[in-house]
Amino acid sequence: MKRILHFIATYSRPLTLAALACLLLFPLFVTNAYVLRVAATSLIYVILALGLNVVTGYMGQTSFGTAAFWGIGAYTGAILSTRIGLGTGLLFLIAPLLSGVIAMLLGMCVLKLRGYYMAIVTLGFCEIVRLIELNWMSLTRGPLGIMNIPKLSFFGVKVTSSQGVFYVALAMTVLVTYVVWKLMNSRIGLTITAIRDDEIAVQSMGVNVVKYKVGAFALYGMICGFAGAFYAHFMSYIDPTMFKTLNSTEVIIMVIFGGLGSIPGSYLGAIVLTVITELLRDLVEYRMLIYGFLLVILMIVKPEGILGSVNLKHIRQRMQPSGPSEAGEEKEARHE
Amino acid sequence: MSEKILKVSRVVQRFGGLVALDNINLEVESGEIVGMIGPNGAGKSTLFNVVTGYYAPTEGTVEILGRQVTGMAPHKIAALGFARTFQNIRLFPKMTVWENVMAARNIKTKSNALDIIFHSPRYRREQAETEERALELLRLLHIEQYRFHYATSLPYGAQRKLEIARALAIEPRLLLLDEPAAGMNEQETLELMEIMHTLRDMGYTILLIEHDMKFVMNTCQWITVINYGRQIATGTPGEIQADPAVIEAYLGKDDEL
Amino acid sequence: MFLQQLINGVTIGSMYALVAIGYSMIFSVLQLINFSNGSMYMLGAYVALMLYLRLEGHFLLAFAGSLVIVGVIGYGVDRFALRPLRKKKSNRMASLMSTFGVGIVIDNAIQLLFGSETKSFPNQLDFGSFSVGNAIVSWTQVLILLICSVLMAALSLVVYRTKAGRAMRSTAENVDAARLMGVDVKRVISVTFVVSAVMATVAGTLVSMYYRTVDLNMSAQVGMKTFAAAVLGGVGVLPGAMVGGLLIGILETLGASYISSGYRDAYAFMIMVLVLLIKPSGLLGRAASSKL
Numbered sequence: 077m078k079r080i081l082h083f084i085a086t087y088s089r090p091l092t093l094a095a096l097a098c099l100l101l102f103p104l105f106v107t108n109a110y111v112l113r114v115a116a117t118s119l120i121y122v123i124l125a126l127g128l129n130v131v132t133g134y135m136g137q138t139s140f141g142t143a144a145f146w147g148i149g150a151y152t153g154a155i156l157s158t159r160i161g162l163g164t165g166l167l168f169l170i171a172p173l174l175s176g177v178i179a180m181l182l183g184m185c186v187l188k189l190r191g192y193y194m195a196i197v198t199l200g201f202c203e204i205v206r207l208i209e210l211n212w213m214s215l216t217r218g219p220l221g222i223m224n225i226p227k228l229s230f231f232g233v234k235v236t237s238s239q240g241v242f243y244v245a246l247a248m249t250v251l252v253t254y255v256v257w258k259l260m261n262s263r264i265g266l267t268i269t270a271i272r273d274d275e276i277a278v279q280s281m282g283v284n285v286v287k288y289k290v291g292a293f294a295l296y297g298m299i300c301g302f303a304g305a306f307y308a309h310f311m312s313y314i315d316p317t318m319f320k321t322l323n324s325t326e327v328i329i330m331v332i333f334g335g336l337g338s339i340p341g342s343y344l345g346a347i348v349l350t351v352i353t354e355l356l357r358d359l360v361e362y363r364m365l366i367y368g369f370l371l372v373i374l375m376i377v378k379p380e381g382i383l384g385s386v387n388l389k390h391i392r393q394r395m396q397p398s399g400p401s402e403a404g405e406e407k408e409a410r411h412e
Numbered sequence: 413m414s415e416k417i418l419k420v421s422r423v424v425q426r427f428g429g430l431v432a433l434d435n436i437n438l439e440v441e442s443g444e445i446v447g448m449i450g451p452n453g454a455g456k457s458t459l460f461n462v463v464t465g466y467y468a469p470t471e472g473t474v475e476i477l478g479r480q481v482t483g484m485a486p487h488k489i490a491a492l493g494f495a496r497t498f499q500n501i502r503l504f505p506k507m508t509v510w511e512n513v514m515a516a517r518n519i520k521t522k523s524n525a526l527d528i529i530f531h532s533p534r535y536r537r538e539q540a541e542t543e544e545r546a547l548e549l550l551r552l553l554h555i556e557q558y559r560f561h562y563a564t565s566l567p568y569g570a571q572r573k574l575e576i577a578r579a580l581a582i583e584p585r586l587l588l589l590d591e592p593a594a595g596m597n598e599q600e601t602l603e604l605m606e607i608m609h610t611l612r613d614m615g616y617t618i619l620l621i622e623h624d625m626k627f628v629m630n631t632c633q634w635i636t637v638i639n640y641g642r643q644i645a646t647g648t649p650g651e652i653q654a655d656p657a658v659i660e661a662y663l664g665k666d667d668e669l
Numbered sequence: 670m671f672l673q674q675l676i677n678g679v680t681i682g683s684m685y686a687l688v689a690i691g692y693s694m695i696f697s698v699l700q701l702i703n704f705s706n707g708s709m710y711m712l713g714a715y716v717a718l719m720l721y722l723r724l725e726g727h728f729l730l731a732f733a734g735s736l737v738i739v740g741v742i743g744y745g746v747d748r749f750a751l752r753p754l755r756k757k758k759s760n761r762m763a764s765l766m767s768t769f770g771v772g773i774v775i776d777n778a779i780q781l782l783f784g785s786e787t788k789s790f791p792n793q794l795d796f797g798s799f800s801v802g803n804a805i806v807s808w809t810q811v812l813i814l815l816i817c818s819v820l821m822a823a824l825s826l827v828v829y830r831t832k833a834g835r836a837m838r839s840t841a842e843n844v845d846a847a848r849l850m851g852v853d854v855k856r857v858i859s860v861t862f863v864v865s866a867v868m869a870t871v872a873g874t875l876v877s878m879y880y881r882t883v884d885l886n887m888s889a890q891v892g893m894k895t896f897a898a899a900v901l902g903g904v905g906v907l908p909g910a911m912v913g914g915l916l917i918g919i920l921e922t923l924g925a926s927y928i929s930s931g932y933r934d935a936y937a938f939m940i941m942v943l944v945l946l947i948k949p950s951g952l953l954g955r956a957a958s959s960k961l
Contacts, residue, residue: 138762185942189949192702195765196900197945199893200938211931255529262528262535263542266515270504277502280464282490282519282582291525321889325773332766365777371770376753379763390508393560 085391099246103239112238114354116310119245120303121346125330126256126339127299132328133337133384134260135292136272140324141182141198144205145175145297147319149304151209154222154314164228164235164309168248171305172298179297183290202321209316221315228309241310248306252299257339259295261389268292269337322364329367332374335383344383414441416478417586417617418463423472425458425641432458434641436472440586445608445618447632449625449652451661455641456621457499460588463619464496465489477585491519493585497575497592499621503563509574510559513546516581520545549577553607569600573607580616587611589620593627605630629653637661673804674926675919680810680879682918683817687872688895689902689910690824691865697841697905698861701761704768705746706869707892708775713739713870714877714887715779718790728793732874736867743866744859746771752855776888787884790877813875820871821911824864828907837861841905890934894921897941903954912952916940 084091103112124142131139149171156162156170186197209216216222228235228244235241259265267288270278275285308314326349334345353363374381418440425433432455440446448456461467463474465486473482476492490496504512521542523535550556553573558566563574572592579587593601601624608631611618622628628635629649636646637658645655652658688710695703716738720731750767796808828834839847840857848854876891877883894917902913917937924936944952 136762138765185946189945192761192765193900193945193949196702196893196896197938197942200897200935200941203893204932204935204938207932207935211929258529258531259525262539263514263518263521263523264525264528266507266511267518269507270515273504273506274502276466276486277498277504278515279466279486280490280496280498280502281516281578282487284485284487325769328766361777361781364773365781368770368773368775368777371773372750372767375759375763375767375770376750376757379754379759379766390560390562393508396560 081386081388081391082395085388085395088388088392096250103242107239109238112242114351116238116242116245118347118350119242119249120307120310121327121330121350122249122343123252123303124300124327125334125342125346126252127296127303128327128331129337129339129342130256130260130268130292130299131296132331133335133341134265134268134272135289137187137289137293138192138195138328139198139293139296140195140321140328141179141201141297142300142327143319143321143323144198144202145179145300146304146307146323147205147209147314147316148175148178149301150308150314150319151216151222151304152301153305153308154225155215157226157309158222158224161226163231164305165230167305168302172301175301175304176294176298179300180290180294182297183293184286187289187293188286198324199321202319202324206316206319206321209319216316219315221313222308223313225308225312225314227312228306245306245310248302252302253339256295256299260337260339264288264291326367329371332379332381333370335381335386338381338383338386340386341381341383345381414443416440417442417476418619419475420459420463421473421475423459423462423469423474425455425462425467426470432641433462433469436638436641436643438636438643440617440619442585442617443612443615444634445612445620445632447628447635448619448621448638449623449628449635450638454638456638457590458641459638460496460590460621463489464494464588490582493582494588495579495582495584495586496588497572497579497590499590499594501571501575503571503574503578505562505564507563508560509550509555509563509566510543510546512563512574513549513577513581514542516578517542517545519582546577546581549580550574552580552610553577554603569596569604572596573604576607580611585617587616587618589618589622591621591623593622593624601627670803670926671923672802674922676801676804676806676810678919678922679915680813680918681876681922682915683814684872684876684879684914685891685895685898685918686911686914687817687820687868688891689898689914690821690907691868692896692899693902693905693907693910694837694861694865696899698837698858699751699764701751701764701768702896703746703862703865704765704892705772705775706865707888707890707895708772708779709739709743709866709869710873710891710895711883711885711888712742712775712779712873713866714790714873714883715783717870717874718788718877718883719783721791728791735874736870739866739870740863742775743862746866747859747862752858772888772892776885779888780885785885787882790881790883792878792881794878809879813879816871816875820868824868825907833860894934894937897937900951901941901944903951906951906953906955909951909953916952 102115106112124146128139128142131137152171152174153167156167182201186193210218228241235244267278267283271285271288278285330345330349331342333349334343335341356363416439418438420436420438423433423436436459450456458467462469465481465484465488468483473480475481476489476494481489481492504515507515521538523532523538527535547556547559550559553576555570555573555577558570563571566574572595576589576592593604596604605627632649634646634648635652637644637652639661644657644661645652647655688706691706692703695701713735717732717735720734721728724731750771751764754764754767792809794809794812798805798807800806828837836847836852837857839850840852840854844854873887895914898913898917899910901916902909902911917940920940921933921936925933
């Protein structure tokens with residue numbers, strides 16, 4: 077196991093490029109529309125998981141708001157494209173901005189409060205957003221949902237093929253991954269992680285904790301809104317049942333399963349659970365039951381998730397000749 | 413030449429019916445190392461928390477560099493240049509030693525999210541600067557060899573030093589150390605004493621709480637003694653050692669002096 | 670009209686209070702939101718219904734049986750999903766997510782066992798009604814209020830006046846100190862879980878009788894609302910949970926009839942967020958002292 081991790085840490089850059097190349101070539105070899113659709117769905121969940129990971133993994137706050145921001149993005153996309161006929165390019169800017177602003181406002185209200193409030197307020201928020209989607213008939217058509225959402229189109233060019241849709245999803249995923257990776261490996265990410273570990277100590281360093289929390293939460297809202305704008309066009313039909321608290325829960329389970337604060341973990345969790353869900357179509361009524369058990373067992377056995385305690389950067393640093401000895405490393409592993 | 417860094421006037425702190433601090437007055441000028449001693453529970457840490465904004469005093473005022481800061485949020489006071497350590501060490505456990513110090517460089521960097529995403533020259537320059545500066549501090553505290561270790565895997569003494577390095581990272585005008593030598597063995601204490609002398613020579617101003625009398629007498633220019641929330645004596649180490657009120661307070665507690 | 674809505678609101682609010690107490694008690698002992706509490710409420714109603722149908726009409730027997738069964742399950746939740754986490758000294762989020770997982774399991778197990786359609790629940794307390802002014806009050810409502818009041822009074826007496834209650838309160842205050850004083854902390858926690866499960870069962874059964882139906886939305890709706898009630902009143906304070914439950918019941922009923930019934934389930938949260946913004950510790954809660 078250690079050798080595998082060392083190998084991955086050493087060659088992380090070529091390995092990432094190889095994975096990306098595989099994803100780029102994937103639609104050239106697999107042309108089955110259903111498979112491509114499942115693949116694109118997986119990528120949407122990867123985006124959502126990455127967004128939630130910023131808040132839950134790096135910052136340590138549980139949020140049940142994923143489906144709400146996702147829904148806001150989806151409804152924004154659906155309404156603006158069916159009523160005004162806006163192109164996807166513009167929607168991909170407007171929807172994340174709107175979700176981000178709403179997330180920021182919600183964050184400013186509740187992120188001053190410490191502890192468990194975040195979980196419960198986002199839970200309520202998700203319910204309120206769903207009720208608005210359900211009751212604001214003139215805007216959202218309520219339970220009827222919005223139908224015939226046009227296909228993705230960029231500057232007048234329509235994306236109609238399954239391959240094209242997959243590539244759009246892939247481009248979005250790469251963009252979000254890059255932004256999250258870059259930010260979380262910078263001083264901003266370091267500060268957010270520090271806030272998770274000890275808010276009081278972070279204050280003593282002159283950092284306005286609330287500002288960073290609200291910022292991280294807004295980023296999360298934006299990412300979910302981005303995924304939503306795509307999702308509306310991808311599905312061509314949306315209704316309020318698609319954005320329930322249960323859907324937020326699914327993303328939470330993906331993030332925890334894959335690994336808190338780990339970008340490869342978000343990929344692992346989102347892809348594995350989406351694919352398993354598809355494979356278990358026949359057992360659909362057992363799905364949530366299995367998820368529930370999985371969650372409890374995970375918490376007992378490995379609460380930080382499969383890749384949650386793997387930090388490739390740290391492994392790389394330790395492999396340097398000047399790094400700590402193997403014995404020291406083992407001692408630390410036990411310490412964790 | 414010397415500038416008034418901190419001025420605490422008539423500070424009273426009550427928790428319910430308990431009077432934790434009763435009329436405390438304290439001034440620290442730049443370049444000084446000031447010690448605060450007194451039995452456990454005397455209110456020394458409470459005063460630290462008042463000065464750094466974690467508690468709002470019931471009465472009295474705190475001035476920093478001539479500016480009223482009473483009741484200001486902790487992060488704002490820290491941003492004015494007041495860095496502190498904590499009695500029960502507060503390090504970031506999931507980060508390496510180096511990262512712990514780098515995290516504290518945050519307010520000394522200007523690059524924003526866009527700089528980071530687009531990898532701008534400013535960000536690259538600041539990142540390199542942050543890493544270099546953090547490493548320098550680790551060297552200063554003699555814990556450079558641990559830089560890739562997780563912070564909480566360090567020996568206790570080294571953890572205390574790391575907290576000091578982290579506090580120094582914001583380039584403080586005043587460094588507040590809450591029992592820096594606690595839990596250290598004799599060798600480590602001696603080493604820390606040398607570090608304190610280096611810091612003094614570098615021009616740092618320090619206010620510290622400590623129980624180790626040898627440490628306090630050797631590092632501080634003057635000392636204030638707090639007992640049951642009251643200031644019972646203030647003076648140079650020599651004066652404090654001869655002060656009858658201090659001797660009584662300590663002999664009564666059967667403590668070392 | 671107003672009086673009628675007020676009476677309806679108090680009835681439903683008193684049952685919310687029973688569930689809210691469960692959240693509050695567990696929170697004060699473990700500093701944990703027990704997300705599975707809403708599921709216990711629904712489970713209580715379903716088990717009572719199932720036993721009633723099996724026992725062909727012995728309602729009280731069925732009710733007693735459901736209390737025992739759900740009480741045991743409540744114990745099991747702590748024993749198997751939380752105690753291992755405490756033993757490993759896991760962080761709080763792990764425990765929170767664990768109770769959330771338990772909630773998902775219970776909700777979906779109910780769906781698999783009983784089906785997803787709405788079921789009718791016989792009202793055993795239907796003794797007609799009488800009118801007060803222009804409002805109609807059913808004897809069911811009176812009985813519900815009575816049962817809730819008696820239970821809350823009894824619980825308050827136990828918590829604030831008996832030795833067992835003192836053990837519970839000292840555990841809530843400081844676990845280590847309580848252990849040193851000879852309190853069996855494990856048992857206190859177990860008892861807390863059993864009591865909160867039993868309270869939820871009583872509320873679930875009464876509400877189902879009151880509305881004459883059970884369905885799968887009960888858990889999520891009531892779970893969230895009653896937690897909001899506990900937070901609103903001040904988490905960890907028993908009278909707070911009662912006041913919060915009543916308030917939410919009343920305001921939601923009034924909101925549904927005077928503003929819009931479509932947002933019925935949202936009022937609880939809007940009220941809670943408002944209160945938290947003004948007084949983060951809740952209506953009757955003590956301001957948390959930040960330990961340094």
